Amino acid sequence: MSQRVSRRGLFGLGAAGAAVVGAGVVASNTLFEEPPVAHASSTSDPFPFYGEHQSGIVTPAQDRLHFVAFDVTTKKRAELIELLQEWTAAAARLTQGKEAGSYGAVGGAPEAAPDDTGEALGLPASGLTLTIGFGASLFDDRFGLADKRPAALADLPKFPGEQLIPEISGGDICVQACAHDPQVAVHAIRNLARIGFGKVSVRWSQLGFGRTSSTSRSQATPRNLMGFKDGTNNLKLEDAALLRDQLWASAQDGSDWMAGGSYMVTRKIRMGIETWDRTSLVEQEQIFGRDKGEGAPLGKKAEFDPVDFASKGADGQPYIKDDAHVRLAHPTSNGNAHLLRRGYNFVDGSDGLGRLDAGLFFIAYQRDPRKQFVPIQMNLAKHDALNEYIKHVSSGLFACPPGVRDAGDYWGRTLFG
Numbered sequence: 001m002s003q004r005v006s007r008r009g010l011f012g013l014g015a016a017g018a019a020v021v022g023a024g025v026v027a028s029n030t031l032f033e034e035p036p037v038a039h040a041s042s043t044s045d046p047f048p049f050y051g052e053h054q055s056g057i058v059t060p061a062q063d064r065l066h067f068v069a070f071d072v073t074t075k076k077r078a079e080l081i082e083l084l085q086e087w088t089a090a091a092a093r094l095t096q097g098k099e100a101g102s103y104g105a106v107g108g109a110p111e112a113a114p115d116d117t118g119e120a121l122g123l124p125a126s127g128l129t130l131t132i133g134f135g136a137s138l139f140d141d142r143f144g145l146a147d148k149r150p151a152a153l154a155d156l157p158k159f160p161g162e163q164l165i166p167e168i169s170g171g172d173i174c175v176q177a178c179a180h181d182p183q184v185a186v187h188a189i190r191n192l193a194r195i196g197f198g199k200v201s202v203r204w205s206q207l208g209f210g211r212t213s214s215t216s217r218s219q220a221t222p223r224n225l226m227g228f229k230d231g232t233n234n235l236k237l238e239d240a241a242l243l244r245d246q247l248w249a250s251a252q253d254g255s256d257w258m259a260g261g262s263y264m265v266t267r268k269i270r271m272g273i274e275t276w277d278r279t280s281l282v283e284q285e286q287i288f289g290r291d292k293g294e295g296a297p298l299g300k301k302a303e304f305d306p307v308d309f310a311s312k313g314a315d316g317q318p319y320i321k322d323d324a325h326v327r328l329a330h331p332t333s334n335g336n337a338h339l340l341r342r343g344y345n346f347v348d349g350s351d352g353l354g355r356l357d358a359g360l361f362f363i364a365y366q367r368d369p370r371k372q373f374v375p376i377q378m379n380l381a382k383h384d385a386l387n388e389y390i391k392h393v394s395s396g397l398f399a400c401p402p403g404v405r406d407a408g409d410y411w412g413r414t415l416f417g
Protein backbone atom coordinates (compact mmCIF):
# COMPACT_ATOMS: atom_id res chain seq x y z
CA MET A 1 0.00 0.00 0.00
CA SER A 2 1.32 3.43 -0.78
CA GLN A 3 1.00 6.63 1.19
CA ARG A 4 0.50 9.94 -0.54
CA VAL A 5 1.18 12.95 1.56
CA SER A 6 1.58 15.52 -1.14
CA ARG A 7 2.70 19.04 -0.50
CA ARG A 8 -0.71 20.12 -1.75
CA GLY A 9 -2.31 18.15 1.13
CA LEU A 10 -0.09 19.85 3.63
CA PHE A 11 -0.75 23.23 2.10
CA GLY A 12 -4.47 22.53 2.52
CA LEU A 13 -4.07 22.59 6.28
CA GLY A 14 -3.67 26.33 6.05
CA ALA A 15 -2.11 28.64 8.57
CA ALA A 16 -3.94 27.19 11.57
CA GLY A 17 -2.63 23.70 10.96
CA ALA A 18 0.78 25.05 10.19
CA ALA A 19 0.86 26.98 13.42
CA VAL A 20 0.29 23.79 15.42
CA VAL A 21 2.99 22.05 13.42
CA GLY A 22 5.26 24.98 14.06
CA ALA A 23 5.66 23.80 17.65
CA GLY A 24 8.75 21.95 16.44
CA VAL A 25 10.17 19.51 14.00
CA VAL A 26 9.45 16.47 16.14
CA ALA A 27 5.91 17.61 16.73
CA SER A 28 5.41 18.18 13.05
CA ASN A 29 6.70 14.71 12.26
CA THR A 30 4.35 13.21 14.81
CA LEU A 31 1.40 15.05 13.41
CA PHE A 32 1.97 13.88 9.87
CA GLU A 33 3.73 10.59 10.41
CA GLU A 34 2.38 7.63 8.55
CA PRO A 35 4.25 4.35 8.28
CA PRO A 36 6.55 4.65 5.29
CA VAL A 37 6.17 2.20 2.45
CA ALA A 38 8.75 -0.55 2.18
CA HIS A 39 8.89 -0.24 -1.60
CA ALA A 40 7.54 2.55 -3.74
CA SER A 41 5.00 1.06 -6.12
CA SER A 42 4.74 4.04 -8.45
CA THR A 43 7.08 6.82 -9.44
CA SER A 44 5.23 9.30 -7.24
CA ASP A 45 5.44 7.26 -4.02
CA PRO A 46 7.93 7.87 -1.22
CA PHE A 47 10.78 5.61 -0.12
CA PRO A 48 11.34 5.23 3.62
CA PHE A 49 13.85 7.69 5.09
CA TYR A 50 14.65 5.83 8.33
CA GLY A 51 16.53 2.55 8.34
CA GLU A 52 19.75 0.66 8.92
CA HIS A 53 21.29 2.01 5.71
CA GLN A 54 20.75 5.34 3.98
CA SER A 55 18.29 5.21 1.15
CA GLY A 56 19.57 6.18 -2.29
CA ILE A 57 22.17 3.42 -2.39
CA VAL A 58 20.41 0.12 -3.10
CA THR A 59 17.10 1.94 -3.70
CA PRO A 60 16.07 1.15 -7.29
CA ALA A 61 17.77 3.99 -9.17
CA GLN A 62 15.41 6.87 -9.93
CA ASP A 63 15.53 8.79 -13.22
CA ARG A 64 16.92 12.13 -12.08
CA LEU A 65 19.82 13.43 -10.01
CA HIS A 66 20.85 16.66 -8.36
CA PHE A 67 24.18 16.18 -6.64
CA VAL A 68 25.84 18.85 -4.49
CA ALA A 69 29.16 19.16 -2.68
CA PHE A 70 29.41 21.71 0.14
CA ASP A 71 32.35 23.30 1.88
CA VAL A 72 31.74 23.92 5.59
CA THR A 73 32.30 27.59 6.38
CA THR A 74 31.48 27.65 10.08
CA LYS A 75 34.41 26.95 12.35
CA LYS A 76 32.20 25.76 15.19
CA ARG A 77 31.64 22.03 15.70
CA ALA A 78 28.37 22.70 17.57
CA GLU A 79 27.02 24.69 14.62
CA LEU A 80 27.91 21.90 12.22
CA ILE A 81 26.11 19.33 14.39
CA GLU A 82 23.10 21.62 14.64
CA LEU A 83 23.05 21.95 10.86
CA LEU A 84 23.20 18.17 10.39
CA GLN A 85 20.22 17.88 12.76
CA GLU A 86 18.25 20.52 10.87
CA TRP A 87 19.13 18.90 7.56
CA THR A 88 18.03 15.50 8.83
CA ALA A 89 14.65 16.84 9.93
CA ALA A 90 14.16 18.55 6.57
CA ALA A 91 15.28 15.45 4.66
CA ALA A 92 12.84 13.27 6.62
CA ARG A 93 10.04 15.59 5.55
CA LEU A 94 11.11 16.20 1.95
CA THR A 95 11.55 12.51 1.16
CA GLN A 96 7.97 11.93 2.30
CA GLY A 97 6.64 14.61 -0.04
CA LYS A 98 6.29 17.30 2.62
CA GLU A 99 7.64 20.82 2.64
CA ALA A 100 11.12 21.44 4.08
CA GLY A 101 9.85 23.22 7.20
CA SER A 102 6.70 22.99 9.22
CA TYR A 103 5.32 26.38 8.13
CA GLY A 104 6.00 25.76 4.47
CA ALA A 105 6.15 28.07 1.50
CA VAL A 106 3.12 30.19 2.39
CA GLY A 107 2.06 29.21 5.93
CA GLY A 108 4.46 31.31 7.97
CA ALA A 109 4.53 34.93 9.03
CA PRO A 110 4.40 37.23 5.98
CA GLU A 111 7.32 39.25 7.40
CA ALA A 112 9.60 36.18 7.48
CA ALA A 113 11.29 34.31 4.65
CA PRO A 114 9.34 31.07 4.07
CA ASP A 115 10.87 27.83 5.41
CA ASP A 116 10.23 26.13 2.06
CA THR A 117 11.01 27.67 -1.31
CA GLY A 118 7.72 26.55 -2.86
CA GLU A 119 8.61 25.17 -6.29
CA ALA A 120 7.54 21.65 -5.30
CA LEU A 121 4.12 22.65 -3.93
CA GLY A 122 1.58 20.18 -5.27
CA LEU A 123 4.19 17.64 -6.32
CA PRO A 124 4.29 14.18 -4.72
CA ALA A 125 7.38 12.61 -3.11
CA SER A 126 8.43 11.32 -6.55
CA GLY A 127 10.69 8.66 -5.01
CA LEU A 128 13.04 11.30 -3.58
CA THR A 129 16.02 9.96 -1.68
CA LEU A 130 18.69 12.10 0.00
CA THR A 131 22.03 10.50 0.77
CA ILE A 132 24.78 12.31 2.68
CA GLY A 133 28.52 11.71 2.57
CA PHE A 134 31.55 13.20 4.33
CA GLY A 135 34.69 14.04 2.33
CA ALA A 136 38.27 13.62 3.56
CA SER A 137 38.65 17.39 4.00
CA LEU A 138 36.07 17.34 6.83
CA PHE A 139 38.54 15.27 8.86
CA ASP A 140 41.18 18.00 9.18
CA ASP A 141 41.62 19.74 12.52
CA ARG A 142 38.61 22.14 12.29
CA PHE A 143 36.04 19.95 14.03
CA GLY A 144 38.09 17.53 16.12
CA LEU A 145 37.54 14.70 13.63
CA ALA A 146 41.14 14.04 12.58
CA ASP A 147 41.36 10.71 14.41
CA LYS A 148 37.98 9.58 13.03
CA ARG A 149 39.02 9.58 9.36
CA PRO A 150 38.51 6.04 8.09
CA ALA A 151 41.50 4.36 6.43
CA ALA A 152 39.18 3.58 3.51
CA LEU A 153 38.72 7.33 2.96
CA ALA A 154 42.32 7.55 1.74
CA ASP A 155 42.87 10.09 -1.05
CA LEU A 156 42.44 8.57 -4.50
CA PRO A 157 45.71 8.26 -6.43
CA LYS A 158 46.27 10.24 -9.60
CA PHE A 159 45.05 8.10 -12.50
CA PRO A 160 46.74 8.23 -15.91
CA GLY A 161 44.98 10.58 -18.33
CA GLU A 162 42.63 12.27 -15.85
CA GLN A 163 42.27 16.05 -16.17
CA LEU A 164 40.55 16.97 -12.94
CA ILE A 165 39.23 20.47 -12.34
CA PRO A 166 39.70 21.27 -8.62
CA GLU A 167 36.73 23.68 -8.50
CA ILE A 168 34.32 20.84 -9.37
CA SER A 169 36.03 18.15 -7.30
CA GLY A 170 36.07 17.17 -3.62
CA GLY A 171 34.08 18.93 -0.91
CA ASP A 172 33.55 18.53 2.85
CA ILE A 173 29.99 17.17 2.59
CA CYS A 174 27.97 15.88 -0.34
CA VAL A 175 24.27 15.21 -0.77
CA GLN A 176 22.95 13.02 -3.55
CA ALA A 177 19.30 13.79 -4.35
CA CYS A 178 17.61 11.27 -6.64
CA ALA A 179 13.97 11.45 -7.71
CA HIS A 180 11.71 10.71 -10.64
CA ASP A 181 10.94 14.42 -11.03
CA PRO A 182 13.88 16.83 -11.54
CA GLN A 183 11.97 19.65 -9.84
CA VAL A 184 11.69 17.55 -6.68
CA ALA A 185 15.42 16.73 -6.63
CA VAL A 186 16.42 20.36 -7.28
CA HIS A 187 13.95 21.61 -4.67
CA ALA A 188 15.46 19.32 -2.04
CA ILE A 189 19.05 20.44 -2.66
CA ARG A 190 18.03 24.08 -2.86
CA ASN A 191 16.30 23.88 0.50
CA LEU A 192 19.25 22.13 2.16
CA ALA A 193 21.52 24.89 0.78
CA ARG A 194 19.09 27.52 2.09
CA ILE A 195 19.02 25.94 5.56
CA GLY A 196 22.83 25.79 5.51
CA PHE A 197 23.29 29.49 4.71
CA GLY A 198 26.13 30.91 6.81
CA LYS A 199 27.42 27.45 7.80
CA VAL A 200 28.13 25.83 4.44
CA SER A 201 28.58 27.05 0.89
CA VAL A 202 27.94 25.19 -2.32
CA ARG A 203 31.29 24.10 -3.81
CA TRP A 204 29.89 22.45 -6.94
CA SER A 205 26.77 20.66 -8.10
CA GLN A 206 25.68 18.46 -10.96
CA LEU A 207 22.36 17.68 -12.58
CA GLY A 208 21.84 14.24 -14.11
CA PHE A 209 19.09 12.64 -16.16
CA GLY A 210 18.46 9.13 -17.42
CA ARG A 211 19.94 6.78 -14.83
CA THR A 212 22.80 4.74 -16.28
CA SER A 213 22.46 1.77 -13.97
CA SER A 214 19.96 -0.67 -12.63
CA THR A 215 20.30 -1.36 -8.93
CA SER A 216 17.48 -3.91 -8.78
CA ARG A 217 16.57 -6.90 -10.92
CA SER A 218 13.06 -5.40 -11.13
CA GLN A 219 14.44 -2.61 -13.36
CA ALA A 220 15.12 -2.65 -17.08
CA THR A 221 18.70 -1.75 -17.96
CA PRO A 222 18.90 1.84 -19.23
CA ARG A 223 21.27 3.23 -21.86
CA ASN A 224 24.11 5.71 -21.55
CA LEU A 225 24.78 8.54 -24.02
CA MET A 226 26.97 6.22 -26.11
CA GLY A 227 23.81 4.22 -26.76
CA PHE A 228 24.81 1.09 -24.81
CA LYS A 229 22.90 -0.66 -22.07
CA ASP A 230 24.67 0.29 -18.85
CA GLY A 231 24.26 -1.45 -15.50
CA THR A 232 23.74 -5.03 -16.68
CA ASN A 233 26.45 -6.57 -14.55
CA ASN A 234 25.97 -4.30 -11.54
CA LEU A 235 25.64 -5.11 -7.85
CA LYS A 236 21.90 -5.23 -7.19
CA LEU A 237 19.68 -4.93 -4.18
CA GLU A 238 18.77 -8.62 -4.43
CA ASP A 239 22.45 -9.75 -4.11
CA ALA A 240 22.32 -9.96 -0.29
CA ALA A 241 25.57 -11.88 0.27
CA LEU A 242 27.55 -9.72 -2.18
CA LEU A 243 26.16 -6.53 -0.63
CA ARG A 244 27.33 -7.67 2.81
CA ASP A 245 30.74 -8.50 1.44
CA GLN A 246 31.27 -5.65 -1.05
CA LEU A 247 28.94 -2.74 -0.25
CA TRP A 248 28.39 -2.15 3.45
CA ALA A 249 31.19 -1.12 5.80
CA SER A 250 31.37 -3.04 9.06
CA ALA A 251 32.78 -2.22 12.51
CA GLN A 252 35.55 -4.75 11.82
CA ASP A 253 36.80 -2.52 8.99
CA GLY A 254 38.32 -0.18 11.60
CA SER A 255 35.85 2.73 11.86
CA ASP A 256 32.94 1.86 14.15
CA TRP A 257 31.00 4.95 13.14
CA MET A 258 30.81 3.76 9.52
CA ALA A 259 29.21 0.37 10.31
CA GLY A 260 26.24 0.07 7.95
CA GLY A 261 27.56 2.88 5.76
CA SER A 262 29.30 2.81 2.40
CA TYR A 263 31.92 4.77 0.42
CA MET A 264 30.85 6.78 -2.60
CA VAL A 265 33.13 7.68 -5.50
CA THR A 266 31.96 10.27 -8.05
CA ARG A 267 33.65 10.92 -11.39
CA LYS A 268 32.38 13.39 -13.95
CA ILE A 269 33.40 11.82 -17.25
CA ARG A 270 33.13 13.94 -20.37
CA MET A 271 32.47 12.02 -23.58
CA GLY A 272 33.75 12.94 -27.02
CA ILE A 273 30.27 12.35 -28.33
CA GLU A 274 30.91 13.69 -31.85
CA THR A 275 33.92 11.40 -32.37
CA TRP A 276 32.00 8.45 -30.95
CA ASP A 277 29.15 9.11 -33.36
CA ARG A 278 31.54 8.71 -36.29
CA THR A 279 32.90 5.39 -35.00
CA SER A 280 31.71 2.19 -36.69
CA LEU A 281 29.25 -0.06 -34.91
CA VAL A 282 31.66 -2.99 -34.86
CA GLU A 283 34.35 -0.86 -33.21
CA GLN A 284 31.90 0.57 -30.67
CA GLU A 285 30.88 -2.98 -29.72
CA GLN A 286 34.49 -4.15 -29.46
CA ILE A 287 35.31 -1.22 -27.18
CA PHE A 288 32.70 -2.28 -24.63
CA GLY A 289 32.77 -6.06 -25.35
CA ARG A 290 28.98 -6.13 -25.62
CA ASP A 291 26.60 -5.74 -28.55
CA LYS A 292 24.71 -2.49 -28.88
CA GLY A 293 21.21 -3.84 -29.50
CA GLU A 294 20.72 -6.49 -26.82
CA GLY A 295 23.63 -5.65 -24.54
CA ALA A 296 24.77 -9.28 -24.79
CA PRO A 297 28.44 -10.10 -24.19
CA LEU A 298 30.13 -10.51 -27.60
CA GLY A 299 29.90 -14.16 -28.64
CA LYS A 300 26.61 -14.58 -26.70
CA LYS A 301 22.97 -13.85 -27.49
CA ALA A 302 21.16 -12.41 -24.50
CA GLU A 303 21.92 -9.52 -22.17
CA PHE A 304 22.30 -11.60 -19.02
CA ASP A 305 24.24 -14.49 -20.59
CA PRO A 306 27.41 -14.93 -18.56
CA VAL A 307 30.45 -13.14 -19.96
CA ASP A 308 32.95 -15.62 -21.42
CA PHE A 309 36.41 -14.15 -21.86
CA ALA A 310 37.99 -17.36 -23.17
CA SER A 311 35.88 -18.21 -26.20
CA LYS A 312 37.21 -17.22 -29.61
CA GLY A 313 35.68 -16.39 -32.98
CA ALA A 314 36.47 -17.89 -36.39
CA ASP A 315 39.54 -15.63 -36.63
CA GLY A 316 41.04 -17.32 -33.54
CA GLN A 317 40.78 -14.07 -31.52
CA PRO A 318 38.74 -13.77 -28.30
CA TYR A 319 35.28 -12.30 -28.93
CA ILE A 320 35.99 -9.88 -26.09
CA LYS A 321 39.31 -8.16 -26.76
CA ASP A 322 42.03 -7.62 -24.19
CA ASP A 323 41.34 -3.87 -24.09
CA ALA A 324 37.52 -4.17 -23.94
CA HIS A 325 35.87 -2.19 -21.13
CA VAL A 326 33.94 -5.11 -19.61
CA ARG A 327 37.00 -7.39 -19.55
CA LEU A 328 39.10 -4.79 -17.73
CA ALA A 329 36.33 -3.80 -15.29
CA HIS A 330 35.19 -7.36 -14.52
CA PRO A 331 35.75 -8.76 -11.00
CA THR A 332 37.97 -11.53 -12.43
CA SER A 333 40.42 -8.87 -13.66
CA ASN A 334 40.42 -7.01 -10.34
CA GLY A 335 40.76 -9.41 -7.42
CA ASN A 336 37.00 -10.08 -7.28
CA ALA A 337 36.20 -6.39 -6.71
CA HIS A 338 32.59 -5.33 -7.39
CA LEU A 339 30.93 -1.90 -7.43
CA LEU A 340 27.37 -0.72 -7.03
CA ARG A 341 27.19 1.77 -9.90
CA ARG A 342 24.50 4.45 -9.70
CA GLY A 343 25.47 7.05 -12.29
CA TYR A 344 23.54 9.46 -14.53
CA ASN A 345 23.86 10.96 -17.99
CA PHE A 346 24.57 14.68 -18.10
CA VAL A 347 24.40 17.34 -20.79
CA ASP A 348 25.64 20.73 -19.57
CA GLY A 349 24.82 22.54 -22.82
CA SER A 350 27.62 22.90 -25.36
CA ASP A 351 31.23 23.92 -25.02
CA GLY A 352 31.40 26.92 -27.38
CA LEU A 353 33.30 24.84 -29.93
CA GLY A 354 30.22 23.20 -31.39
CA ARG A 355 30.44 20.12 -29.18
CA LEU A 356 28.00 18.87 -26.59
CA ASP A 357 29.34 19.15 -23.05
CA ALA A 358 28.01 15.72 -22.19
CA GLY A 359 28.92 12.44 -20.58
CA LEU A 360 28.47 10.23 -17.57
CA PHE A 361 28.30 11.42 -13.99
CA PHE A 362 29.65 8.16 -12.57
CA ILE A 363 28.69 7.29 -8.99
CA ALA A 364 29.77 4.04 -7.35
CA TYR A 365 29.27 2.71 -3.82
CA GLN A 366 31.53 0.17 -2.18
CA ARG A 367 32.91 -1.11 1.11
CA ASP A 368 36.51 -0.01 0.52
CA PRO A 369 37.60 2.13 -2.46
CA ARG A 370 41.24 1.07 -1.96
CA LYS A 371 40.25 -2.47 -2.89
CA GLN A 372 37.46 -1.69 -5.36
CA PHE A 373 37.29 1.58 -7.29
CA VAL A 374 41.06 2.22 -7.24
CA PRO A 375 42.28 -1.06 -8.79
CA ILE A 376 39.41 -1.12 -11.30
CA GLN A 377 39.98 2.48 -12.38
CA MET A 378 43.76 1.98 -12.54
CA ASN A 379 43.21 -0.96 -14.86
CA LEU A 380 40.78 1.04 -17.00
CA ALA A 381 42.93 4.18 -17.05
CA LYS A 382 45.92 2.20 -18.33
CA HIS A 383 44.34 -0.14 -20.85
CA ASP A 384 40.69 0.64 -21.69
CA ALA A 385 39.93 1.17 -25.41
CA LEU A 386 37.18 3.55 -24.26
CA ASN A 387 39.81 6.08 -23.10
CA GLU A 388 40.09 7.50 -26.60
CA TYR A 389 36.53 8.84 -26.20
CA ILE A 390 36.35 9.95 -22.55
CA LYS A 391 38.02 12.33 -20.09
CA HIS A 392 37.63 12.34 -16.29
CA VAL A 393 37.20 16.00 -15.25
CA SER A 394 35.92 15.82 -11.67
CA SER A 395 36.37 13.45 -8.74
CA GLY A 396 34.85 12.97 -5.31
CA LEU A 397 35.21 10.45 -2.50
CA PHE A 398 32.80 10.48 0.43
CA ALA A 399 32.13 8.33 3.49
CA CYS A 400 28.35 7.83 3.65
CA PRO A 401 27.37 7.05 7.25
CA PRO A 402 24.76 4.44 8.23
CA GLY A 403 21.06 5.22 8.02
CA VAL A 404 19.09 7.47 10.38
CA ARG A 405 17.22 5.16 12.78
CA ASP A 406 14.29 7.36 13.81
CA ALA A 407 13.18 10.96 14.41
CA GLY A 408 15.55 11.27 17.41
CA ASP A 409 18.59 10.37 15.30
CA TYR A 410 20.48 12.52 12.79
CA TRP A 411 22.86 12.28 9.79
CA GLY A 412 26.35 11.76 11.21
CA ARG A 413 25.37 11.01 14.84
CA THR A 414 27.70 8.01 14.91
CA LEU A 415 30.57 10.31 13.87
CA PHE A 416 29.85 13.27 16.16
CA GLY A 417 27.91 11.68 19.02
Ligand SMILES: C=CC1=C(C)c2cc3[nH]c(cc4nc(cc5[nH]c(cc1n2)c(C)c5CCC(=O)O)C(CCC(=O)O)=C4C)c(C)c3C=C
Pocket residue numbers: 224226228229230231232233234267269271288290307325326329330331339359360362373376377380390
Ligand atom coordinates in the same frame (compact mmCIF):
# COMPACT_ATOMS: atom_id res chain seq x y z
C1 LIG B 1 36.16 2.50 -12.30
C2 LIG B 1 34.97 2.10 -12.61
C3 LIG B 1 34.28 2.39 -13.90
C4 LIG B 1 34.27 3.53 -14.65
C5 LIG B 1 34.97 4.84 -14.36
C6 LIG B 1 33.44 3.28 -15.78
C7 LIG B 1 33.15 4.18 -16.82
C8 LIG B 1 32.26 3.96 -17.86
N1 LIG B 1 31.54 2.83 -18.11
C9 LIG B 1 30.77 2.98 -19.24
C10 LIG B 1 29.90 2.04 -19.82
C11 LIG B 1 29.76 0.69 -19.45
N2 LIG B 1 30.34 0.08 -18.36
C12 LIG B 1 29.98 -1.24 -18.33
C13 LIG B 1 30.37 -2.15 -17.38
C14 LIG B 1 31.16 -1.88 -16.25
N3 LIG B 1 31.80 -0.71 -15.93
C15 LIG B 1 32.43 -0.82 -14.72
C16 LIG B 1 33.20 0.13 -14.09
C17 LIG B 1 33.45 1.42 -14.56
N4 LIG B 1 32.97 2.01 -15.67
C18 LIG B 1 32.15 -2.13 -14.23
C19 LIG B 1 32.63 -2.66 -12.90
C20 LIG B 1 31.39 -2.78 -15.18
C21 LIG B 1 30.87 -4.21 -15.10
C22 LIG B 1 31.89 -5.14 -15.74
C23 LIG B 1 31.44 -6.59 -15.64
O1 LIG B 1 31.51 -7.15 -14.55
O2 LIG B 1 31.00 -7.13 -16.65
C24 LIG B 1 29.14 -1.50 -19.45
C25 LIG B 1 28.53 -2.85 -19.82
C26 LIG B 1 27.20 -3.12 -19.19
C27 LIG B 1 27.23 -3.31 -17.70
O3 LIG B 1 27.53 -4.39 -17.21
O4 LIG B 1 26.96 -2.35 -17.00
C28 LIG B 1 28.98 -0.31 -20.15
C29 LIG B 1 28.17 -0.07 -21.39
C30 LIG B 1 30.99 4.29 -19.70
C31 LIG B 1 30.32 4.89 -20.91
C32 LIG B 1 31.93 4.89 -18.86
C33 LIG B 1 32.50 6.24 -18.90
C34 LIG B 1 32.02 7.26 -19.56
Ligand SMILES: [Fe+2]
Pocket residue numbers: 325329
Ligand atom coordinates in the same frame (compact mmCIF):
# COMPACT_ATOMS: atom_id res chain seq x y z
FE1 LIG C 1 31.79 1.00 -17.13
